Amino acid sequence: MTRQHLIFAGEPWDYLAEDEAIDHEHPAVQLVASELRTGDDVAYARAAFEFVRDRVSHSLDARDRRVTWRASDVLEQRTGLCFAKAHALAALLRAGGVQAGLCYQRLRDGDGFVLHGLAAALIDDRWVRLDPRGNKPGVDVRFSAAEDCLAYRPDPSRGEVDYLTVYPAPHPAVLEALKSHDDCVAMCENGGLPSGLD
Numbered sequence: 001m002t003r004q005h006l007i008f009a010g011e012p013w014d015y016l017a018e019d020e021a022i023d024h025e026h027p028a029v030q031l032v033a034s035e036l037r038t039g040d041d042v043a044y045a046r047a048a049f050e051f052v053r054d055r056v057s058h059s060l061d062a063r064d065r066r067v068t069w070r071a072s073d074v075l076e077q078r079t080g081l082c083f084a085k086a087h088a089l090a091a092l093l094r095a096g097g098v099q100a101g102l103c104y105q106r107l108r109d110g111d112g113f114v115l116h117g118l119a120a121a122l123i124d125d126r127w128v129r130l131d132p133r134g135n136k137p138g139v140d141v142r143f144s145a146a147e148d149c150l151a152y153r154p155d156p157s158r159g160e161v162d163y164l165t166v167y168p169a170p171h172p173a174v175l176e177a178l179k180s181h182d183d184c185v186a187m188c189e190n191g192g193l194p195s196g197l198d
Contacts, residue, residue, distance in 0.1 A: 009166065009167045015094070015100055021071060022087055022091045022094065023072050029088075036051060045130075056079060056088060056132075058085065058136075059084075074087060082131075082132075083117035084117075086119040087170060100120065102167045103118040103120050113195040128147060130149065174194060
């Protein structure tokens with residue numbers, strides 16, 4: 001995938017900070033991080049990505065009604081939407097000393113749009129975007145320290161947007177949606193997710 005210029009919404013140290021969603025000092029996050037931490041930062045980032053991609057189910061794929069948004073809850077309950085899985089990956093990376101943030105895409109969903117969440121990380125002296133949503137038929141995302149490897153490629157001709165800003169904390173629209181619902185499937189199917197960042 002062609003490299004694109006990313007924009008950073010925070011200072012370098014913000015991408016190692018803890019907040020209410022990326023709670024990387026929580027024992028649940030620290031436990032997984034300690035189990036995965038072998039080798040250099042690239043090996044650790046790969047292990048963290050593959051853990052979240054493969055061992056945390058995508059809530060809608062699994063028809064799991066639980067709504068998770070805090071990284072520790074995602075790792076303990078092993079379920080979450082793309083946003084929550086990105087929070088978990090960012091927390092694991094930060095727990096291992098790897099700078100990480102969050103990115104988004106606006107994708108076509110029927111007649112409207114839906115926001116999709118990604119993580120971004122500074123690996124081997126370059127920032128790459130990582131999509132830990134989980135593979136399924138038609139989606140096969142692998143780890144790369146050299147380029148963005150994403151599940152979806154937005155099509156501007158359809159009104160889709162690849163937001164290139166790397167946020168140090170979840171976008172308020174995302175947190176508001178996740179915090180205000182208690183049924184993940186209903187939230188997704190009844191238009192409860194943000195349609196964009198505009």
